[in-house]
Amino acid sequence: MIEPTPPPFVLPYTRVVAQEGLKKALEIAYVSPSVGGVLATGRRGTAKSTTVRAFARMVFGDLPVTLPIGATDDRVVGGWNIDKLLQGTSTWMPGLIEEAGGEGRTGVLYIDEINLLEDHLVNIILDAAATGILTVQRDGVSRRNVAVWFNLVGTMNPEEGGLRPQLLDRFGLVVWVDSAGSAGERAEILTTVLEFERLLTGPPDQLRAAYTADGQRRGRLDAARERVPAVVVPEKAATMAGAIAAEFSLEGHRGELAMLRAARAIAAIAGAAEVNAAHLAEAAPLTLVHRRGTSESGTLRRWSAEDDAIVARATSAAG
Amino acid sequence: MLRADTVTDRIAGTLTCAAFDHRLGGILLLDLRPDLIGGLASWLAATIGGPARIVTLGADDGDDTLWVTADAGLAPAPGRLAESPGTTLIAVIPDLARANLAVTRAATVLIGADGAVADRHGLHAAWRPRARWLAACPAADAERLSPHLLDRFAVRVAAADLGTPARTPAELVAALDGHTTGLLPALPDPAPLTGPPAVMTAEAATLVTTVVGGPAAPHRRDLALARAARAVAVSDRSATVEARHVHRAAELLGFRGTSTRPAAAPARPASPAHPAATGDDTATPPARPGDVEIRTPARPDTPPVPTSVLAPGPGPATAPRQPLYPEDSPDAMPDFAGLRVPWQRADGRRSTRGPIIGAEPSGRPVDIAYLATVLEAAKFRRVRHGAGAPLRIHVSDLRSNRRQPQPDAALVLLLDHTSRRDWDVTAALAPYLGWAYTRRAAVSLIEIGHRDADSELQAERRRLSGVLDPLLNAALDRAPARATPLAHGLDLAIQEMRLRRRNLPVRDGEAWLVVVTDARGNVPLEASQRNVMPRSVSRAGIDDALTVAAGVAGLRAVRTVVLAPPELSHYRDLPFALADAMAGMVARPDGAP
The missing domain is CATH 3.40.50.300 (P-loop containing nucleotide triphosphate hydrolases)
Structure with missing residues (x-):
């Protein structure tokens, strides 16, 4: 093997x-x-x-x-x-x-x-x-x-x-x-990747140091993971999620449940005590883009500014 | 610094870069002479140094040879693509367009990946891919390949001109006795690059993105150019990657319109014998020493891609230049979902022909998948028969090959555009196209007499993915020209029908040759074959067409129809004579005189 x-x-x-x-x-x-x-x-x-x-x-x-x-x-x-x-x-x-x-x-x-x-x-x-x-x-x-x-x-x-x-x-x-858009971003990708490849052939301590920030980021995520159960999902947030689901004519409850869970995770990462409309708006594209009106071919329709407006309208009406 | 003046320089240079950095390991050589790729792989192995294993992958390789195989004790063992530390794998694909689906899928997931795993038949193997993939492909076929697959081959070289420009009589005589060394291109001695990787400056990184093109360009292309520039800098013994290294790397990789070259850089003039060798038809000399000027980016002015014409006979004297990245063209039409295992056909008949794409349980000893069958039997050998018993295969162990479904019907459509001047042929064609659609027939299109033709005197053949292929619509919109090389078109149609009958499981009576013409050929067959304008024609074009058409009658179980235009002002009998020669029939619109 x-x-x-x-x-x-x-x-x-x-x-x-x-x-x-x-x-x-x-x-x-x-x-x-x-x-x-x-x-x-x-x-x-x-x-x-x-x-x-x-x-x-x-x-x-x-x-x-x-x-x-x-x-x-x-x-x-x-x-x-x-x-x-x-x-x-x-x-x-x-x-x-x-x-x-x-x-x-x-x-x-x-x-x-x-x-x-x-x-x-x-x-x-x-x-x-x-x-x-x-x-x-x-x-x-x-x-x-x-x-x-x-x-x-x-x-x-x-x-x-x-x-x-x-x-x-x-x-x-x-x-x-999506691909990185600007030339500056593309150049930054190049220098980052090539610099890392150079580290791979350099002293081991420099390579280990490259992962320091990763350790800190993981620590923050672990802390958020522990906080998740304590993040409150107020009834108002659930109502908003329901309203968003209704606006997008979602079938079943899988979409709004995923939206609420994602919003709670976003709140935990942000250190918030409870889920609010902003968290829901952030979660909506990720959890609903594939659940609204997808054609039988499986071709996904991109999330648009119009979709964002629908979310905003639903949350303000429910809130 | 690595040179990039001739095609030999560019191939040697890119291989040297790939030897230095395994991340540059996806190399596609367009229009390479097929007998050269093995030698290039050996040269690459010598440049890398150390133990190397060269595997050649083609139409026969399936998942059961690539990922897992069986050792002498019949236990599963890592397959041909599994890599061992200390040994460099060089995967050679002589024709990427005709490689097995399993090969193209493997290339897609392995080239440039951080890790690789194989999980088949009870075996789990994991390794870090460092293989170099050397593939060749006719440029005309490249646009049909999946862009996803092509993306893995970010390093491209137009290799049509790789060969020996001057052959001495002595070399030719030696080649008669099998000593072909003198006919191989003279590559320089392998000179591996050594040294720490150079540091890329921000200026050089920006230059790379400018050279590669706009925001839609895949990142792998940026990275390939940047890594090649880094290797070039190492060859120049420079600690940093500078603009001149990026320019030289761009020349190696054939990016068009990259730059003028700094005057200080040593350069040989391009060989006048090989004008296409530089791969840079827009580069101009520097205005003054030290000038580094970015010119037109590569992508926006990518020339239109010629369609995939399988030209019969000798090609034009000067082959049209093909872009190195044909998938960028808006006109590119790759096969749909070309990397997916195809859906099963509805009629449920099993075929024992076609590429193997897997294995499945079978109760019959037909088209046996040997490895899967033996492994299945080996699992139970000791349990069934005791220790030391010979291997016995039970019916329940039998596995048969699962094969890519192939069309069992064929339509060859000959379109004589000169007969369609005021005639919308769509209605006349509809029954045949409808039949081809419902039968999922293999469709070939032969075109003669249109203004887009590379050569007015010759017919063109295209193989379509089906009647819904956009190429068919495009063909129906073409403007007619003056020449009608009908004899050549019929000759090509006969060849094509024979090939379809031979290579596909076409059923008797399920092959149609549909000829849209008024039968007024005006180009003799020889003129088409030599691609030389005839001095006088007279009836030669018509007579040759009738002579060639007699060959259609010899095609077994092929149904033939001539669709003639409604208005036949001259030579009204010709379509009927043609149909008679082909032992076919004439169909004309209702009410036609």
């Missing part, structure tokens, strides 16, 4: 330039895992994977458990250890879902290029993510009600086709990732 040389030195999260939307979504999902998974969609070369891996390294100290293209279902849900089986011993080998979400695990399963994954594998994963239960019936093995708890993080390039609306709805947060 080939293993990478630990630890994985990827660009420190705090040095990732721009990507504010994706960063916010990842932080919300970390502070309040019940909000559901994160899907980042954007064109090629917009540093989606880099940001996700940098975030995982910051908060978990390692790269996330990653589901690769070409994975077979025995590695996703688990299967016999074939090395042992060839020697006559039957040993169960947990799959990637358990590796990510089993007891004592990091709780993140990362799927790069999720729209290139075969549909039946996506279905298995989303079922487990939504129910928190993994059931395996294969190769003469019956494992029922294995508790798994993980947040799904997916990245995709919409040029290769979208995800079905049913799958989109399973993600708590969806974020558009």
Whole structure:
């Protein structure tokens, strides 16, 4: 078996330039895992994977458990250890879902290029993510009600086709990732990346120092995560969330629940004692962009200023 | 400092940069002679130094060879793309446009990634990708590739001119006996770059973004240019990356209109024998020493991309210049969802032809997926038969290949634009296009006699993704020209139909050749084949067309129809003669005289 040389030195999260939307979504999902998974969609070369891996390294100290293209279902849900089986011993080998979400695990399963994954594998994963239960019936093995708890993080390039609306709805947060706009920002990305690559070949203490800010950021997020249960969600906020959901004609309650959970995480990160309209307005694009009027093709409609106006109108009417 | 004057310089330079920095490991050589890529891979391996493993990937490689394989004890083992510390992997793709879907998907997720994992058949392998990917592709095919895939190959070189400009008679004679070394391009001796990476100044970083282009340019392109500039600076023994290094890197990577070159920089004149070798057709000499001037950015003036014409016979004397980044053109039409596993066809028939895209349980020993079957049986060998028992495969172990579905119907449409001057052919075509749509037929388009043609005397062939392909609409809007190389068009149509019948599981009676013409060919076949304007034509164009058309009658189980225009003012019998020669029929609009 080939293993990478630990630890994985990827660009420190705090040095990732721009990507504010994706960063916010990842932080919300970390502070309040019940909000559901994160899907980042954007064109090629917009540093989606880099940001996700940098975030995982910051908060978990390692790269996330990653589901690769070409994975077979025995590695996703688990299967016999074939090395042992060839020697006559039957040993169960947990799959990637358990590796990510089993007891004592990091709780993140990362799927790069999720729209290139075969549909039946996506279905298995989303079922487990939504129910928190993994059931395996294969190769003469019956494992029922294995508790798994993980947040799904997916990245995709919409040029290769979208995800079905049913799958989109399973993600708590969806974020558009755009290329850096200005020449100055692009130049800053270059100097940051190249400077980090130079550090990789330099003295180890300089490299370690590059992660100092990451440690501080993680500390703030951990503190926010502890604060979340104490953040009050006033009845007025729930009414506003309901009004926003009604304005967007959302079906079911998954959208407004995700919005409230995300707003509470935003409040916890900001150090606020209770959720207010501003937190809801910040949470709305991430939690509703994929739940309002998406076409059957799975093509997402971008969040617009008009959508922001609808949120503002609903919150002021309800408030 | 690395040179960038000739195509050989640029290829040697980019490979040297890639040897220095594995992050520059996605290199696409456009129009490279296919026999050269192996030698370039060896040269790259020698430049990197140390143990190297060169793997060639193509149409046959599926997930079961790339990610996981079986060792001598039948246990799963890492596949061809898994990397081991201390050994450099060089993945070679001789034709990216024809590589298996599994190969292109693997390239997309591995090139430039921080980490890689393989999880198949009970095996988990993880490694840090440091492989260099060397791919070649005809420039005309590149625009059909997924932009997502092309993005991974941020380093591009137009390699059509790579070859030996002067062949001596002695070398040619030696080549007859298999000694081809003298015909290979003379690359310099490998000279690896050494030294710490240079520091990029803010000025150089800004220059990189300016050279690469506007805000829509992918970041990987910025990074590729910046890293190449850093390697160039190392080759120049400079501690910092300066503007001249960025310019030289831009020349290596073929960014157009990058800059004038500082006069102080040593430079050889471009070889007059290879005007396309510089990859920079807008560069001009510096106005005065030290001038560093940014000219037109690369992206906004990217020239229109020629459509993917499979030109028959010898090409024009001067091949049209192809852009290095065809996916940037608004006219580029890549295959839709080209990296996704295709959806299953509705008729449910299993095919044993077509690229392998996976394995699935099967109760029948047909089209067996050997690795998956053997691994499945190996799992239970000891349990079923005891220690030391030979491997026995049960029916329940059988796995068969899952194959990419292929069309089982074909439409070859020959459009003679000169016959459509005042005739909207859409209504006449509708039944055939409707049939092709419902049958999901493979569609080929042969065009003759239009003003957009590269050569007026020759027919053009395009393979469409289906009848909804925008190229078909574009073809129906073309303006007619004067020449009608009908014989050449029919010759091409026959070739195309044969290829479709041979390469696809086309059912009998499910192949249509539809010829839209008034049968008034005016270009003899030989004139088309030589691409030389004939001195006199007389009836040669018509007679050649009728002679060639007789070949259609020999195509087995192909249905043929000539769609003739409603107004036939001259030579009214010609469409019927043509249809007779093809053993087909003529269809004309209702009420036509």
